[in-house]
Amino acid sequence: MIDLFIIKVGGNVIDNPELLQTFLDKFAAIPGKKILIHGGGKIATRIGDQLGIKSNYVDGRRITDAATIDLVTMVYGGLVNKQLVAQLQARSCNAIGLTGADANIIPAEKRPVKEIDYGFVGDVQPDMLQTGPLKALLEAGVTPVFAPLTHDGNGQMLNTNADTIASSLAIALSDRYQVRLIYCFEKKGVLSDPNDDNAVINLINKEIYQQLLENKVLSDGILPKLQNAFGAIGNGVKEVLIGHADDVLSNTTGTVAGTLIC
C-alpha cells in the first residue's frame, strides 16, 4: 500500500500558467503524504537575459557560473518555489518550500572538473541525505516542495538535476514509506513506437526492460529516465510511474495511466 507520493514536474508545466493550475489542482487533491520536486523553467533565462547574465554552454552542456547560481537560487529557490507554495496553500495543501540546503536534507558535491567544468553544479551524495526533519514535516501533515538546488556544506548553493533529487529522496525515504515516485513529462508514458503518442507501454519490469533494450524500441530521451527509475526500484522504491501530469496524478489508487515500473 503506497503511503508516500514523490512527484517531479518539469519546467514545461511551470512555464505554462494553464497547465500549472491544472497540475496544482491535481497535486493538491492527492490524499496523504506527498512531496513535490519542481524543475526550473525558462523564467530564469528570461530574467537572466534582463540582468545581462548569458546562458553559457560548452559542448551543448549548460554551465552554471557564479552569476548563474545566484540567478537560479533567486528564481527557482525564491520566485518559483514560493509562488508554488502560496498557490498550494490556497488549495488547502500545507506546502513548505525547500532546497537541498535547508535542514541539510540533500548534501551534494560540486561536480569535479574533468573535460568540462560545469561550474556550480551539485552531484547528490545519496548516502548523506538527512531525512529526520523531512519525516517530522511529513508526519506533521506538511507537504515539502523542493527547488532543484542543493549545497556543498561549505556555504555554496549548487544547481542540481530535479530528476536526481526526486529519485534520491524516494530512495532515502523508502526506509520508512512505501514510495511511488512519479515523473510527469510531455508524453503519456513510455512509448513502444516513438511516432505514436498513444502506444503507451503500461507496465515495465526488468524482463520487459531487457527485451525493449534488445529490440531497440526505446527512444534516446527516455533511456536516462528508465535507468533512473530502475535505480530507484533497485534501492527500495516500490513503484515508479512515468506519464503525463493529466493522467498520472488522477488515480492514486487502483489502475493507473502512464507507464508503471516495478
Add this chain to the structure above:
Amino acid sequence: MIDLFIIKVGGNVIDNPELLQTFLDKFAAIPGKKILIHGGGKIATRIGDQLGIKSNYVDGRRITDAATIDLVTMVYGGLVNKQLVAQLQARSCNAIGLTGADANIIPAEKRPVKEIDYGFVGDVQPDMLQTGPLKALLEAGVTPVFAPLTHDGNGQMLNTNADTIASSLAIALSDRYQVRLIYCFEKKGVLSDPNDDNAVINLINKEIYQQLLENKVLSDGILPKLQNAFGAIGNGVKEVLIGHADDVLSNTTGTVAGTLIC
C-alpha cells in the same frame, strides 16, 4: 531560564559582508533553540534597478507593486535566505529557510487601502499563526531562518515588516518556550542621550519606560521598537533585548550588553 532565542537582523548587516560573517559566527554559536528573521537589504533595489523595476514611494512610504513583490520574493525569499542557510550550514548550524507562506506559519492580510494603497504588503494576523510544524522543526534541532514575507492564503505572497514577524513569532511561541526576542540594530542599545552612543540604558521596565516617555528622552527612531517590545512582553515573551549584533549575541546567559526590556 530562556530556552528559545528569536533574533532579528536588519538589512544593514545583510548588506555588509564583513558584518554578516561576524554576525553568522555569533548566531551559529548560540547554543540551543533559535530562530533568525532577516530584513531585506539594498540588494533588492540594486537587482530591481537592473530589471527596470523602480522603487515606488507615496508620501515617503514604500509601495509594493506586482513587479516589486515578485522581486522581493525572489531576492529575499530566494537569494538572501538560501545564502544565509548555506552559510549557517557551513557553520554546523542546521538552518532551514522559510517565509510566512511555508507551512502556513504566518498568515497575513493584504493591508486595506485607506489613504495610501501600499500594494502587496501583509499585516500579520497574530491569532492565526500556525506553530505546529515550526515546533516540530525546533524540537528536531533545526534552526528556522525567516525572510520578511508572508502570504494571503489565496496564492499571493506579501511583503512584511521583519520586526513584526519577529515579535509575532516570539509571542506565538511563548506558549511553549521562555523566549528572548533580540533586535539587532546599529546602536549599542536604547540611549539616554541620542548624541552619546555609549549612554546605553541597560534595563527598561514599564515604570522606567513611562519615565523616559515623560522626560522625552527617547529618539523618534526607537519608539516603534520599544512599543513592539512592550507588546511582546505584554503577550508572554520573557525578555526583549535591543542592541548591536556584536554585543547582544555574545552572552546568552548571565549579564547582557544592550538594553534589556522586561
